Amino acid sequence: MTHYAMVIDTRLCIGCGDCVIACKTENKVPEGLNRDWVVEATRGTYPDLSTEFRSERCNHCSHATCVYMCPTGASHHWKDTNIVLVDPNKCTGCKACIAACPYDARLVMHPGGYIDKCTFCHHRVEKGLDPACVSTCPTRCMYFGLLDDPSSEVSELLRRRDYKVLAPETGNRPNVYYLT
Amino acid sequence: MHEEILITARSNPPVDPVMHIWGWEISVYLFLGGLTAGIMFFSALMLLLNRDEEAPFSVNRLSLLAPVVLSLGMATLFLDLEHKLFVWRFYTTFEPTSPMSYGAWILVLVYPITLLQVLSTLRSGYPLLASLLTGTRPERVLLVCERWRRPIAWAAIPVAVALGIYTGILLSAFSARPFWNTGLLGPLFLVSGLSTGAALIALIARRHSEKRLFTLIDAGLILTELVIVALLLVNLSTGAQPQLDAAARLLGGDYTAWFWGAFVALGLLIPLLLEAAEIRATLRSLALLAPVLVLVGGYVLRVIAVDLGQETTWIDYGSEFNTELLERLH
Numbered sequence: 001m002t003h004y005a006m007v008i009d010t011r012l013c014i015g016c017g018d019c020v021i022a023c024k025t026e027n028k029v030p031e032g033l034n035r036d037w038v039v040e041a042t043r044g045t046y047p048d049l050s051t052e053f054r055s056e057r058c059n060h061c062s063h064a065t066c067v068y069m070c071p072t073g074a075s076h077h078w079k080d081t082n083i084v085l086v087d088p089n090k091c092t093g094c095k096a097c098i099a100a101c102p103y104d105a106r107l108v109m110h111p112g113g114y115i116d117k118c119t120f121c122h123h124r125v126e127k128g129l130d131p132a133c134v135s136t137c138p139t140r141c142m143y144f145g146l147l148d149d150p151s152s153e154v155s156e157l158l159r160r161r162d163y164k165v166l167a168p169e170t171g172n173r174p175n176v177y178y179l180t
Numbered sequence: 181m182h183e184e185i186l187i188t189a190r191s192n193p194p195v196d197p198v199m200h201i202w203g204w205e206i207s208v209y210l211f212l213g214g215l216t217a218g219i220m221f222f223s224a225l226m227l228l229l230n231r232d233e234e235a236p237f238s239v240n241r242l243s244l245l246a247p248v249v250l251s252l253g254m255a256t257l258f259l260d261l262e263h264k265l266f267v268w269r270f271y272t273t274f275e276p277t278s279p280m281s282y283g284a285w286i287l288v289l290v291y292p293i294t295l296l297q298v299l300s301t302l303r304s305g306y307p308l309l310a311s312l313l314t315g316t317r318p319e320r321v322l323l324v325c326e327r328w329r330r331p332i333a334w335a336a337i338p339v340a341v342a343l344g345i346y347t348g349i350l351l352s353a354f355s356a357r358p359f360w361n362t363g364l365l366g367p368l369f370l371v372s373g374l375s376t377g378a379a380l381i382a383l384i385a386r387r388h389s390e391k392r393l394f395t396l397i398d399a400g401l402i403l404t405e406l407v408i409v410a411l412l413l414v415n416l417s418t419g420a421q422p423q424l425d426a427a428a429r430l431l432g433g434d435y436t437a438w439f440w441g442a443f444v445a446l447g448l449l450i451p452l453l454l455e456a457a458e459i460r461a462t463l464r465s466l467a468l469l470a471p472v473l474v475l476v477g478g479y480v481l482r483v484i485a486v487d488l489g490q491e492t493t494w495i496d497y498g499s500e501f502n503t504e505l506l507e508r509l510h
């Protein structure tokens with residue numbers, strides 16, 4: 001399986017939300033829906049506080065429970081990569097995959113009725129481009145690339161820096177990494 | 181302190197602020213699916229045990245309800261689909277990791293078997309209906325089915341069990357939803373489905389011996405169900421944090437009244453006491469109340485399971501934005 005990863009530097013992210021706008025524009029996400037979002041996590045007791053910004057989206061899990069639960073094969077790993085896509089022509093709108101995602105990263109696309117989600121901009125990746133959010137970020141805190149290639153920027157960063165993933169205890173093996 | 185809030189407005193309709201993807205359509209479907217399992221199971225069982233005398237309704241007439249009840253359930257299931265025109269996609273594949281895919285194919289097995297059950301008892305159960313067919317080709321089908329009534333009943337039993345247990349497994353396979361993620365949900369839904377089936381018979385059968393038999397059977401099933409419910413609570417309240425959070429909703433939280441009042445007390449304990457009184461023949465006048473309560477309790481169980489289950493989660497963000505105020509900006 002070709003293993004793509006997104007690496008996001010929480011020390012650089014300022015929570016501006018440009019990634020959210022970039023995604024909406026690039027993917028023409030319908031009004032009122034979002035495929036990515038920013039979380040502000042605050043820890044500590046005043047005045048001793050620390051804040052972390054995280055741009056979040058589908059984690060394109062290696063062990064994608066949304067794919068396993070889909071009764072029709074509409075949810076699938078794209079071309080033997082870990083990129084999780086939905087085929088609208090197979091989707092019944094049963095919503096099993098929404099319940100199956102521990103990260104609440106999937107949404108029903110209205111009014112079409114099929115499931116919509118982050119695609120890691122596979123249409124751009126195919127052309128060798130970065131996903132829209134990654135290429136838009138004004139602080140350049142996001143990176144995208146292949147984990148299979150030990151010399152790729154993402155592999156380098158994960159070797160050099162401390163990082164975490166969201167809720168690894170779900171067992172989904174998420175592929176959006178946060179540098180801490 | 182540790183606080184996580186969304187700072188870009190996210191109000192994805194079925195997900196924010198709490199997940200609500202499945203409503204009454206799914207609760208009704210799971211309830212009617214379980215009831216169908218109970219109907220198939222007991223009509224087959226009584227036939228195999230030759231209880232024609234003691235339980236004539238179950239042996240001869242009950243099975244007609246199975247396809248009717250199941251079709252109602254399928255209708256509400258269909259109502260829930262967001263992409264209705266693509267419903268046939270369930271049947272262009274079999275996905276071995278998806279319980280819903282198993283369910284779709286189990287239903288394909290259930291329908292013909294319920295129809296065979298109906299045909300094999302149509303002449304004894306609904307002579308008027310069957311007489312319409314006299315002298316026609318379909319009558320031959322009736323005769324063949326009648327000759328095969330025992331093998332048909334034998335086939336109905338495992339299919340009924342599969343149907344009943346699948347309605348629970350369907351939910352329990354979601355590792356992302358801590359309240360559902362226990363193998364006990366399968367047996368719980370199966371026993372509850374059988375219990376609602378028995379209650380339905382106790383409610384509509386005419387013969388006293390049959391009412392009494394199914395009151396007895398139902399009391400046994402309720403006792404079993406109580407044990408499974410207790411195990412479920414032990415399981416949840418000794419689990420990891422996401423399970424503890426789910427347990428807290430039942431033990432003092434917002435689902436406490438529903439769970440203990442409407443399900444455990446009204447749906448299990450009170451009917452059990454009524455049935456015990458009935459079996460000892462001290463309480464004839466309230467005979468209809470127990471089965472009605474069992475049926476209502478069975479439905480309440482599905483509602484709690486569907487509603488609470490989807491709300492339990494691994495990740496929970498506060499939203500800084502009041503989505504209602506945002507709407508007004510348009």
Ligand code: SF4
Pocket residue numbers: 057058059060061064065066067084100101102103104105106117172
């Ligand atoms: S984050 Fe959710 S939607 Fe994305 S691959 Fe993982 S389980 Fe599926």
Ligand code: SF4
Pocket residue numbers: 069070071072073074075086090091092093094095096097098115
């Ligand atoms: S809603 Fe569509 S993609 Fe999701 S599980 Fe159902 S069929 Fe699959």
